[in-house]
Amino acid sequence: MTQHASLVALHERIAAVNDVLNATSVLTWDSRTMMPAGGAETRGHQIATLTRIARDLLLAPETERALEGAERAVEGLAEDSAKRRMVQQTRHAVEHHKRVPASLIQERAALRTVAQAAWIEARSKSDFSVFSSYLAKTVELSRAYADCIGWSEHPYDAMVSIYEPGETAASLKDLFKELRAGLLPILDAARSRPQPRSDFLFRDFPEEGQRAFGLSLTEKLGYDLQRGRLDTTVHPFEVSFTRNDVRITTRYNRNYLPASIFGTAHETGHGLYEQGVDPAYTRTTLTTDLVGLYAVGGTSFGAHESQSRLWENHIVRSRTFWQLHFPELQKHFPDQLGDVSAEEFYRAVTRVEPGFIRVEADELTYDFHIILRADIECALMDRSLPVADLPEAWNAAIRRDLDLVVPNDAHGVLQDVHWSTGYIGSFPTYTIGNVMGAQMMETLRRQKPSLDAAITAGEYSTLAQELRTRIWQHGRRFRRDELLERETGRRLDPAPYLAYLRSKYAT
Numbered sequence: 001m002t003q004h005a006s007l008v009a010l011h012e013r014i015a016a017v018n019d020v021l022n023a024t025s026v027l028t029w030d031s032r033t034m035m036p037a038g039g040a041e042t043r044g045h046q047i048a049t050l051t052r053i054a055r056d057l058l059l060a061p062e063t064e065r066a067l068e069g070a071e072r073a074v075e076g077l078a079e080d081s082a083k084r085r086m087v088q089q090t091r092h093a094v095e096h097h098k099r100v101p102a103s104l105i106q107e108r109a110a111l112r113t114v115a116q117a118a119w120i121e122a123r124s125k126s127d128f129s130v131f132s133s134y135l136a137k138t139v140e141l142s143r144a145y146a147d148c149i150g151w152s153e154h155p156y157d158a159m160v161s162i163y164e165p166g167e168t169a170a171s172l173k174d175l176f177k178e179l180r181a182g183l184l185p186i187l188d189a190a191r192s193r194p195q196p197r198s199d200f201l202f203r204d205f206p207e208e209g210q211r212a213f214g215l216s217l218t219e220k221l222g223y224d225l226q227r228g229r230l231d232t233t234v235h236p237f238e239v240s241f242t243r244n245d246v247r248i249t250t251r252y253n254r255n256y257l258p259a260s261i262f263g264t265a266h267e268t269g270h271g272l273y274e275q276g277v278d279p280a281y282t283r284t285t286l287t288t289d290l291v292g293l294y295a296v297g298g299t300s301f302g303a304h305e306s307q308s309r310l311w312e313n314h315i316v317r318s319r320t321f322w323q324l325h326f327p328e329l330q331k332h333f334p335d336q337l338g339d340v341s342a343e344e345f346y347r348a349v350t351r352v353e354p355g356f357i358r359v360e361a362d363e364l365t366y367d368f369h370i371i372l373r374a375d376i377e378c379a380l381m382d383r384s385l386p387v388a389d390l391p392e393a394w395n396a397a398i399r400r401d402l403d404l405v406v407p408n409d410a411h412g413v414l415q416d417v418h419w420s421t422g423y424i425g426s427f428p429t430y431t432i433g434n435v436m437g438a439q440m441m442e443t444l445r446r447q448k449p450s451l452d453a454a455i456t457a458g459e460y461s462t463l464a465q466e467l468r469t470r471i472w473q474h475g476r477r478f479r480r481d482e483l484l485e486r487e488t489g490r491r492l493d494p495a496p497y498l499a500y501l502r503s504k505y506a507t
Contacts (some may be wrong), residue, residue, distance in 0.1 A: 063090075164480070242282050269307040368402060
């Protein structure tokens with residue numbers, strides 16, 4: 001086989017892996033939006049089978065032969081060339097999966113769907129005991145997976161590496177320490193001010209109006225509804241089946257309007273990333289997380305969150321956005337918002353008010369929710385916290401950090417879907433996304449002085465084009481810190497994030 005033929009053969013093998021993983025994602029999307037509750041167990045088996053097939057394709061002798069030839073073919077290419085990165089990442093994934101038994105991969109995949117169904121039931125009943133045995137099994141399998149991957153300082157390191165390569169329990173501890181020290185004085189300053197009026201956010205907002213405004217919002221930001229759709233779910237998420245079918249979801253609370261607005265904005269940011277990947281990378285390693293066995297174009301979970309948090313907070317949670325678009329929201333809800341001004345609405349949705357729910361948290365308290373979860377995940381992984389004691393530990397941390405008394409499990413330990421899907425190690429990526437997003441925006445504003453004028457005028461395509469060029473189009477070609485160094489001149493740096501929050505909430 002010639003070297004060129006080896007590259008073609010490898011592409012065909014990875015394309016097949018990507019196809020199978022996209023089929024898995026379709027089944028996952030259905031299980032979280034439309035599937036009847038009774039389908040959970042068999043759906044788990046279906047997803048597990050497809051996950052095993054994807055892994056088998058990756059580890060097949062035919063893939064190994066093609067990979068060996070492709071490695072020779074790219075030897076003379078630049079280290080960061082797309083072809084060389086495809087080959088390098090495939091080799092890394094192959095060696096990774098050789099260390100993990102197929103039975104463990106399948107067991108984790110099968111557990112995911114039934115654990116999610118148990119979580120949904122537990123959340124509806126506000127009863128952690130309904131979910132606890134499934135979480136205990138998830139933690140057990142995560143420990144086994146970490147041991148297979150290998151770790152030296154902390155088992156959490158192995159799990160974090162799946163979602164955010166390069167980060168460890170120790171590096172996250174340092175990041176969180178710096179953020180906590182910077183956030184506390186900003187939070188104190190914000191909380192010392194009188195609370196703005198917010199009663200109107202809790203009026204009755206029919207779902208039809210919320211959905212109509214949400215669809216309009218996604219299109220304003222540049223989301224292509226010809227290659228995507230907006231659906232309803234218990235916990236909002238985005239999923240792509242290649243850049244040509246990128247779906248987002250939200251949830252509607254008739255008595256709290258911001259939940260759907262900012263949830264939709266958040267998932268739109270994810271969707272824009274996936275829709276913006278270079279078409280040439282479709283069905284390749286650069287749109288496939290071969291380690292996590294997940295079809296995705298974002299280079300890491302943190303990079304992905306940087307885009308969702310950027311659009312959610314820097315754009316949609318800004319004064320200029322509501323000065324421009326609040327009249328449209330009023331048209332959908334004339335009775336509910338007729339006595340409210342754009343400035344009052346902006347102040348209400350940016351008020352600092354510690355709460356129980358992470359996805360509804362204000363910007364200043366949001367990272368405390370993440371730090372809490374990361375600390376718990378570390379403790380679960382090193383066995384210092386038994387699963388049975390989790391609600392008590394959670395409630396104590398909320399009381400310590402936010403001075404709140406958790407009323408029930410639904411408002412506490414059961415609020416997030418992540419642990420039911422096996423995503424132990426992913427929570428820190430939200431804070432990493434906050435930091436990265438602010439770092440990117442600081443650089444863009446410095447390098448593109450006209451950007452703010454375009455945003456003020458509602459021309460969000462200017463920002464989208466910059467992000468497409470600098471981030472989205474590259475897919476998984478560059479690592480997170482490589483992207484940051486290319487575009488901002490330095491690796492992950494909390495300073496711009498703290499400066500952004502300080503200017504918004506403490507001046």
